[in-house]
Amino acid sequence: MTPFLLWLWATWAGLDLVSVLQALFSRPLVVGVGTGLLLNDPETGLRVGAMLELFALDVVPVGSSRYPDFGAATAAATLAVAGASWDGALGVATGLGLALGWLAGTTLPATRRLNARVVRAHADRLSAGDPRAIAGVQWTCLGFDAGRSGLVAALALAAGWGVRASGWAPEPALGRSLTAVALGGAGWAVMHGALASGRSGPRWRWLSAGVAGGVLAAAWL
Amino acid sequence: MSIIVARIDDRLVHGQVVIGWGRPLELNRIVLVDAEVAGSDFERDLYRMAVPAGIDVEFLRPVEAPGRLAALADGPDRVLVLTGSVAGMTWLARASNQIRSVNLGGIHAGPGRREYLRYVYLSPEELADLRALAATGVSVTAQDLPTTAPVSLESLAP
């Protein structure tokens, strides 16, 4: 039952990214939490999700730009390391999540080209104002993205399961290095994301004030 | 030289222009050259709304544009010049002599047009028009966002 629910959850994340709702179901933190709960290890889901979320904050899906798909990738990364001692595993999960997220993202333009074929095949009926053609195109394309999301979810989860089943675990020193690299990359991503979307004076001041407050709070607690 | 980008985009002012280009290039002025927009209150209202604080936007009829671009070229502002059509931009480049490079940012499918890139569709006349402009020394490249690689006009193939 759990594998099926995991697949369903990761598929839903893929659909949320572009086609349905576009709420937060495709965000790494949300996907990680759901996956962690399904695997009875919410703590790991939370940590993997939070780490990948920092990377996702560097992604702005403006216009028709290309972006990664972190949904199934986060589920797979969580699956790979759930139950493991997290401090060595977090780096591994981050690397796996980033690689799978990039691979999954490459399926989006391919799906759009499939959509374009359907639209072109119905171009005459669309220009004739045929409501049934519009509904047919819309549902067919939704089917494509459901297929894409389902396939990506299955492959990503299989990869995550493969890492888990291989029993490979980095030696503690390597694991700690990978986690440190992941944190460095996450810091890079999130600060770049915060500034790439606006570097005006006020934006700088509010971001700096936030960082200063955050450092104080982190030191205090 | 303060005309930073001269862009052809049939969607005129939208997110890719304002966020994608405006912010990393620190633009503070967008000059939209389009006779119909310049003459329509509701369109001017809408496009003005698309532009965030810190960027000024002005709407010019083509006849007003060459003189204004000459003034802006010597000014302090970092300017993006925008037209919705190839013909509009090639005319402007020739009439103003202020545009050194043209960015094909979004020219979408239409009658008589063929696909060159996923965001560039051109008719044979438009392609010839751009080639003639490039022959006068203006650099013409296609690039939807600053983070993607520019594609030169010569290497565009259907």
Added chain:
Amino acid sequence: MALSRLTRSLGRLLMLQSSWTYERMQGVGIAFATLPLLEPLRDDPARHREAVSRSTELFNAHPYLAGIAAGAIARAEIEGVAGPTIQRLKTALAGPLGSLGDQLFWIGVVPGVMAAMLMAVGLGAGWPAAAVGLVLYLAVRIYVTAWGLGLGYRTGLGVAAALKASRLDDQVRRVGLGAGLMVGLAVPIVGRWLANGATPGLAALALGGAGGVWAALVRSRIPGARLLTLVAMAIIILWHWSTP
């Protein structure tokens, strides 16, 4: 009757981008969402066909705000506004609705909400923080789309003035600054929690953060953080394996 049509349109707006293509972008999606609203024109098949046909052409806006255009276009069609004017309205709405929505949601509310959730998690709130954030955001997302659809459908060609009166563009600045503050606050707090207090992790986070600021400041192209991280990891693993 109108309410049922608006509800069906709203449901369809929530799956607007399923049929996204580079050629028409959200064109077919917006046509699908506008169909229920154009039903009053069905008594005049020729007019209905023409309106539906127009609705399928190139369109792109922020998905949450596209309902403003769907509503306004449907209202204009029902009132018999001339075709070319409707087309210009559609083009003119696409830019601002895309730009405003991107600024308001993709680089405003979404990072702000995610940062708030990360901060709560870093402070020990655990997974319920993510669940609460998700539910609240979902409510906002659906409310905004319904509000936009209603606004467009009420005002038609007057939508520009109505949008101006809604002060949506004033919110953009405020939301953007708030998001910056939240992200700034969240990073050290969630970073400390992720590093579990370990010094190398915290040092890497700070160093990486400085790198990200530097990369955003210089204008030349620098590889993104995701690629840099993967490359650094690969080098470390290879180095580790090659040293006995």
